[in-house]
Structures are given as structure tokens and as C-alpha cells.
């Protein structure tokens with residue numbers, strides 16, 4: 001496929017993200033990458049589970065966590081995963097505008113999640129003086145949840161820079177795989193959050 | 207856009223720029239070879255210094271503290287900066303060619319992986335010059351590592367983090383390359399064994415390195431930001447480090463050993479003039495070893511106090527690995543059996559490997575017996591065991607592969623006589639050094655001790671061991687002489703100097719930058735041999751001559767790595783003085799800026815045109 005066909009396809013194939021060899025490589029490579037990410041988070045979860053009672057006399061999870069806030073956060077993030085599915089749906093129908101709209105909504109929801117998370121951390125630090133240095137539990141909590149938060153930040157930056165960069169160009173076979181794997185990444189972040197919700201917060205207050 | 211016309215002698219600056227920006231897997235292979243080779247020499251000098259300290263009882267060649275730095279940096283350097291990169295050198299040089307690919311899946315990432323490794327490696331060694339290198343052992347057990355003063359362990363943590371990221375990229379790259387880029391007809395069960403082992407090793411990298419990443423992060427938070435993961439008086443638990451480290455560390459052994467098996471499979475089959483005996487079983491054993499490699503990490507922790515149940519499970523799981531490994535040994539022997547064997551340097555290494563590695567495997571089963579390990583643990587018995595495996599397996603394979611693939615990589619051939627001299631010095635030196643250490647260990651000489659008393663039965667053994675180490679050093683010098691001599695003579699060899707069997711030998715040496723002018727049609731295992739037995743000279747093409755797509759060079763991987771390197775210093779020194787935080791911002795700014803540049807600039811590559819290829823063919 002020549003350069004011209006990639007950037008200005010005469011007609012869009014049904015799965016534009018996998019239409020070129022580069023796209024296919026990105027697609028499979030990213031799934032592999034997510035395999036590695038899973039080990040990363042599994043290790044962090046293991047560490048957290050080993051240390052979640054090691055409060056060193058400080059605040060424990062029962063005293064800290066409230067489910068209302070976390071519930072809202074969960075809803076925001078789950079919804080954002082759904083909206084990114086819509087975006088990909090429109091990508092496959094070669095409807096660039098609608099894809100961008102749904103991606104915009106996804107980003108907004110993600111930003112909402114992030115604001116709540118910052119509020120939560122700030123709250124713990126200032127109300128309870130609960131920090132990474134308070135106890136091994138504190139270290140484990142901030143590292144696991146913060147690592148996830150870092151992934152959210154990265155995912156948002158990724159979406160935003162893709163959207164800005166391609167705003168005027170529309171969809172082509174070069175950027176379709178990029179949009180596609182960004183949304184894969186976003187789903188992954190969402191799945192990890194479901195685990196965090198269960199393991200950290202639900203198990204933490206029960 | 208493309209010019210195939212070979213430019214005469216490029217200027218030094220142009221060549222340098224070419225290497226700094228290259229995304230060609232064959233050039234990246236050469237860079238891995240040079241950098242890995244350099245670190246191998248550094249690690250070797252450290253080993254000699256250790257052995258010199260132990261040459262006689264109560265020696266004072268180095269101080270106790272410096273000794274700790276030596277063993278730590280020797281182990282770390284050898285594993286992460288020598289053995290791994292040298293394996294990557296061969297994977298880069300050979301795997302795409304063996305599967306008939308024009309390129310790897312992610313050329314940009316490939317070059318980024320290399321530069322990250324190199325700058326991570328430099329970072330690790332900076333500690334030597336700023337008041338002391340890491341000194342907590344290559345395993346960096348907490349709390350020894352978390353309380354180690356100075357910056358040595360910080361350099362260890364950040365250096366490994368940076369180079370580890372590069373390794374992970376390399377692993378993913380090879381996985382995708384092998385899944386997606388095989389030539390027509392190259393089914394999985396026709397892939398050469400080296401490619402298979404590279405594939406499984408890459409999968410191990412993918413699942414093992416993130417555990418190390420996490421461990422290093424936790425260590426970094428503890429040491430640099432006051433977290434308490436491993437700090438007992440904050441409720442932390444040092445055993446977590448051990449688990450994370452060995453969840454990575456044990457598979458790491460197979461990340462090194464499996465490709466080594468792959469190298470020997472190629473060499474033994476080529477120089478026995480037979481297809482590999484039990485190819486299917488070999489593939490199966492490779493996958494099985496890879497899988498079991500993940501189940502056994504806690505055999506490094508028998509004495510930690512996990513309890514008899516856990517110890518037994520991990521002991522049995524460990525011993526199970528002996529089965530597929532044994533299958534491999536027998537298949538190599540059956541390949542040799544009745545073959546028309548040619549004994550040259552690569553083959554000598556292969557023949558030396560089989561008994562040596564078998565011995566290492568046997569002591570492996572011994573240390574895997576949990577109850578017996580209480581006796582062996584942290585004695586020289588263990589040092590002897592793992593050097594039999596790691597040197598007898600991996601380093602032998604690297605040296606074998608170096609002689610075997612040198613013609614493909616450089617177009618010249620290493621001198622066989624000098625190669626044999628290297629082999630004999632190294633082989634005899636190796637066994638002198640390490641065989642006797644089994645007995646030193648059984649007599650109670652502990653590992654990582656700086657010195658020992660007179661008249662405890664340890665004097666002679668240590669003397670012999672040191673003599674052996676220096677013989678290996680002599681062997682290495684002959685290797686260097688060989689390399690210099692071969693390069694000076696610059697006698698060109700053809701594409702297939704060994705009368706070999708696999709695809710990489712079907713094209714010129716060194717290969718053109720686009721590898722295959724036409725993708726080959728693979729019609730069986732050992733595809734080149736298939737064609738030869740049918741009387742053809744080369745491969746049957748699978749396609750007409752057409753345009754070839756190539757990736758553009760890029761300077762960004764280098765810039766990204768430099769950025770992270772700079773940021774590393776910021777992370778380390780902010781613990782003394784917060785103004786160092788600026789370095790973090792500068793470094794991360796450079797790295798992220800380069801990444802952003804990468805993502806907003808379209809990089810679709812270019813095409814070599816059909817006409818140019820045809821013109822070149824006529825010349």
C-alpha cells in the first residue's frame with residue numbers, strides 16, 4: 001500500500017485499524033503490552049493485599065474510605081468506557097465527526113474521575129494526615145491507586161493529543177489504529193479500576 | 207527517494223549519525239553486540255578482581271566495602287548488561303532473517319529499546335564515580351538495600367528501571383515480529399529453533415519484567431520518597447521484595463538459557479548435516495520450560511521460612527523442569543548420532559556445552575531439594591551451580607553464536623585456529639574455576655564473603671579457582687585478537703559459508719538493508735536445505751520484484767533515552783536537596799517532548815522502487 005493510499009484511502013475498509021501491516025502490528029503488539037501491564041498491576045495488587053492491614057497504628061481502611069465518592073467515580077469511569085465503544089463504532093462506520101464527539105465525552109468523563117480522585121487524596125492527606133509515609137498501608141494504597149490514576153492521566157493526554165493532531169485530517173489508515181489502541185488502553189484502565197473498587201474499597205470497608 | 211548506490215567510504219561523522227539514528231535491526235544488532243561485549247569485559251574484570259581478592263586467605267587486595275560493590279556490579283552487569291544485550295544482538299541479527307521478514311514489527315521501538323538499555327547501563331555504572339556503586343548484591347535484598355548509604359543502590363534502581371523498559375520493548379517487538387511478519391509458507395512448525403526460543407524468551411520477558419519494574423518502583427519509593435514497603439517499623443515486609451524479585455529473577459534465567467539452547471540447536475544441526483532430531487519435541491520442550499519457569503520462583507527462598515508445604519511444592523515444580531531439559535539434551539545427542547560431524551569453533555562450543563550444562567542441571571536438582579538447600583544455601587556450591595548454568599549454558603552459546611553468525615553480520619569469518627585456542631583456554635579455565643567451588647561450598651565457604659581464614663581447607667581450592675579465572679581471561683584476549691585480525695584482513699565470504707540450512711543464509715553477507723529482495727517461499731523445515739536438496743541454489747521467490755517499504759531513521763529514541771537519563775539524576779539527588787527536582791523536569795520534558803514529536807509527526811517511511819532494485823541486480 002502506498003503512502004498516498006494510507007493517508008487518503010479511496011475507500012475505508014470495514015476494520016480500518018487492521019487494514020495495514022503497521023496497523024496489524026500495533027493491534028497485536030498492544031494486546032501483548034496489556035499482558036505485561038496486567039502483571040504490573042497484579043504485582044501491585046499482591047503488594048497491597050500483603051500490606052493492607054499494616055497500618056502501623058495509623059488510620060486504617062475502615063476509618064478512611066467512604067463508598068459514596070468511590071461509587072460516583074466508578075460510574076464515571078464505566079460510562080466513559082461505554083462512550084469510547086461508541087466512538088469506535090463510529091470509527092468503523094467511517095464517521096469521523098461522531099467519533100470525535102464521543103471521544104470528547106469520554107475525555108470529559110475521565111477528567112471528572114480524575115478530579116474526584118484528586119479530591120479524595122487531598123481529603124485523606126489534609127483531614128487525616130494519611131500519606132505515603134504514614135505506614136506501609138499508606139505506601140501501598142497511594143502506589144496502587146496512584147499508579148492507576150497515572151494511567152488515567154496518560155490515557156487522557158493520549159486521547160487529547162490524538163484528537164488535536166487529527167482534528168483537521170479526518171480518519172485514515174494511519175491514524176485509525178492509533179485511535180483504536182488508545183480506546184483499548186482506556187478499557188484496560190477501566191477493568192483495573194473495577195478490581196481496585198473491589199479489592200481496595202469494598203474489601204476495605206467491609 | 208531511495209538510493210541504492212553504495213556510497214564510497216562515508217565520513218566518520220556521517221557514520222556516527224547513521225548509527226545514532228538507525229532503525230535497521232541489523233545495525234541495532236551490531237550496537238547491542240558492541241555495547242554488550244563492552245559490558246562483558248567490564249563484568250569480567252570485576253570477576254577477576256573478586257577472584258584476585260580470594261586468591262589467598264586474609265588477602266587485602268580490596269576493602270570489604272569495595273568487595274561488596276564488586277560482587278554486586280559483577281552480577282548485575284553480567285546478567286543485565288552483558289548476557290541479555292548479547293542475546294538481543296543475535297535476536298536482532300538473526301530472527302527477522304530466519305523467518306524471511308524484511309524488517310521487525312516496530313523498528314522505532316527497537317532502536318528506543320537499545321538506547322534505553324545503553325543509558326540504563328551507563329547509569330548503573332555512574333555509581334562507581336560518585337562515591338560508590340551498588341553494594342547490596344545483584345538481588346538487592348531489602349532491608350540491606352534500603353539501608354545502604356550513599357547513592358549506589360539508587361543508581362542500581364534507576365539504571366535497571368531504564369534499561370528494563372528497553373528490554374520490555376524489545377520483547378514485545380520480537381513477539382509481534384514473529385507472529386505477524388513470517389514469510390509465505392513459514393508456519394510455526396517450520397520456524398528454526400532459534401526463532402522459537404527467541405519467541406518464548408520474549409514472552410517470558412513480557413510477563414517477568416513488569417514484576418521487576420514494580421519491585422524497583424517500590425524500592426525507589428522507599429529509598430527516595432520515604433515510603434515503607436520494606437520497612438519493618440512502618441509495618442512493611444522485606445519478603446515482598448524477594449517475591450517480586452524472584453518472580454522476575456527465575457524466568458530471567460530462562461530468558462537467557464532458552465535462546466542459548468536455540469543457538470546450539472542451529473549449530474549442532476548445521477554441522478552434523480542433519481535436520482534437528484525431534485524438532486517437534488524440541489519446540490514442545492521449549493514452551494514447557496518457559497511455562498514452568500514461572501512456577502518455581504520461590505525455590506530461591508527455601509530458607510526464608512515459607513513453611514514445609516510451600517517448600518515442597520516449589521521443590522517438586524523445580525525438579526519437573528529437568529524433564530523437558532533432559533529431552534533437549536537427548537535430542538542434541540541424537541542429532542549428532544550418525545551425522546557427518548564437522549568440528550570447528552562453533553561446534554566445539556556446542557560439544558563443550560552439553561556435558562557442562564548437564565552438570566549444572568544436576569546440581570540444580572540438588573539445590574532444588576529444599577531440605578538439602580538449607581546446607582547449600584549461600585555457599586559456594588550455589589555459586590558453582592549457577593555459573594555452570596549461566597556460563598556453561600549462556601556464555602558458551604554467546605561465543606558459539608558469535609563465531610557462527612559473525613560471517614552473516616559482518617561478511618568476514620573469524621579465524622578458526624584462534625577460535626579453537628580461545629575455546630580451550632576458556633573451557634579449561636572455566637572448569638578449573640568453578641568445579642572446585644562445589645567442594646569449597648560443601649566445606650562451608652559462604653558466598654559473598656570478602657575473605658577467609660588460613661588452614662581451613664579452603665586455600666588450595668581458592669588458588670586453583672583464581673588460576674582458572676585468569677585462564678578464561680587469556681581466552682578472552684585471544685578472542686579480541688581474533689576479532690581485530692579478522693576485521694583488518696577483511697576477507698569477504700559469501701552468503702552461505704557453512705553450507706547451512708536456514709533462511710538467513712539464503713541472502714548475501716552482510717544482508718542488504720531491505721533483507722530480501724523478494725520474499726522467499728518456504729516449503730519445509732530448514733527451507734534453504736530443502737531447496738539445496740532439490741538442486742536449486744537459492745530460495746524460490748514468493749512474489750515478483752516490487753516496491754519495498756522501509757522505515758525512516760530517527761534521532762528521537764536517542765533523545766528520549768537521554769531525557770530519562772537526565773531525569774534519573776534528578777530523582778536520585780533530590781533526596782539531598784530539592785533543587786535537583788529541576789533535573790527531573792528538564793529530563794522528563796526532553797523525553798516527553800520527543801515522544802510528542804514522534805506522535806504528531808507522521809512517519810510512514812519510504813519505498814525502494816522496483817526499478818532501483820532491478821538496476822542494482824544488473825550491476
Ligand code: HEM
Nearest residue numbers: 253256277278281284285289343344589596653654655675
Ligand atoms: C566468566 C568468568 C566469571 C567469573 C570468574 C565469575 C566469578 C564470580 C565470583 C567470584 C562471584 C562472587 C561469588 C561470591 O563471593 O558471592 C560471582 C558472582 C556472580 N556471578 Fe560471576 N563470574 C563469571 C561470569 C559470570 C557470568 C557470565 C554471569 C552471568 C551472566 C555471572 C553472574 C554472577 C552472579 C549473578 C553473581 C552473584 C553476584 C551477587 O552475589 O550479587 N558471572 N561470579
Ligand SMILES: [Cu+2]
Nearest residue numbers: 456503505506
Ligand atoms: Cu530459580
